[in-house]
Amino acid sequence: MTDAKFSEVTDDSIRHLVDEFYTRVRADAELGPVFDNAIGDWDPHLATMRDFWSSVMLTSGRYKGNPVMKHRRVEGISYELFERWLALFGDTAGALFEPALADVFKSKAARIAESLRLAVFYRPDQPWPPTAA
Numbered sequence: 001m002t003d004a005k006f007s008e009v010t011d012d013s014i015r016h017l018v019d020e021f022y023t024r025v026r027a028d029a030e031l032g033p034v035f036d037n038a039i040g041d042w043d044p045h046l047a048t049m050r051d052f053w054s055s056v057m058l059t060s061g062r063y064k065g066n067p068v069m070k071h072r073r074v075e076g077i078s079y080e081l082f083e084r085w086l087a088l089f090g091d092t093a094g095a096l097f098e099p100a101l102a103d104v105f106k107s108k109a110a111r112i113a114e115s116l117r118l119a120v121f122y123r124p125d126q127p128w129p130p131t132a133a
């Protein structure tokens with residue numbers, strides 16, 4: 001990869017981000033096994049994630065789905081694992097995009113992660129955020 005960073009959010013730069021992020025996810029000791037166990041065929045997942053980020057960043061409306069239901073069913077997902085996901089996503093966005101744009105990706109990801117965490121792990125009778133066991 002060269003030092004030049006994307007200065008625009010386009011279908012092309014989103015594709016680079018998604019490809020690079022999931023390459024790093026698969027190589028990650030914590031996230032890799034969880035994703036590889038859940039995803040048999042990566043091509044459709046990568047296509048869904050391109051649509052997702054296009055909807056988030058370009059309001060293209062391309063993504064239609066129910067991420068909450070999907071994440072509830074992911075074996076091995078945990079509240080803490082989201083920290084790892086966000087760190088890796090932030091590193092990837094920072095490596096590919098100019099800082100101001102990387103920050104937009106990071107803050108969108110952080111907000112979506114928080115709402116997914118609440119939807120998947122919140123229990124009315126338990127403290128929030130969950131305390132480590």
Ligand code: HEM
Binds near residue numbers: 035065074110112113
């Ligand atoms: C620890 C954190 C996370 C883990 C382990 C995880 C894992 C997964 C897995 C395994 C799938 C595929 C599910 C399937 O096809 O059955 C998936 C789908 C997806 N994930 Fe995550 N994820 C995490 C965090 C996030 C975050 C923070 C976002 C958004 C910023 C996100 C957005 C999505 C979306 C949009 C899909 C596609 C759902 C669909 O098929 O409609 N994920 N995730």
